[in-house]
């Protein structure tokens with residue numbers, strides 16, 4: 341069995357993708373062309389710098405696509421969040437005791453690295469987290485909802501993985 345630490349970066353970031361895609365990513369990475377590729381593909385940045393701007397941004401997408409989902413309690417950038425390990429973000433539904441009644445608390449946390457990410461990749465991760473308001477698991481219904489909100493979802497998730505790989509190089 342291969343240890344994950346010995347696997348190539350592309351194999352780690354793209355686990356589960358077809359081998360030919362992994363090989364393509366591997367060659368971009370080996371030639372040092374990954375960052376260029378992403379810069380050309382996603383030149384557009386965003387202005388969502390603060391937690392309050394992020395809240396407004398998430399709220400706007402939610403209103404457009406998931407109007408009937410329960411309200412969000414908080415939306416934050418989180419510097420400690422590891423994107424890949426937490427399946428591209430986190431979503432918690434904490435049950436809080438408030439007096440006699442139980443209240444579901446819905447939070448969305450987005451890794452701080454998205455503050456400087458291309459606009460399309462921020463949108464992708466927010467769509468991912470919003471879809472979890474309806475579907476906890478990464479199942480068919482979950483991805484259908486992601487695609488409903490963002491038709492290019494699968495390409496963006498793939499490119500997000502490439503983006504994370506390119507950040508590892510820069511570190």
Ligand SMILES: [Zn+2]
Pocket residue numbers: 426427428429468472478
């Ligand atoms: Zn998820």
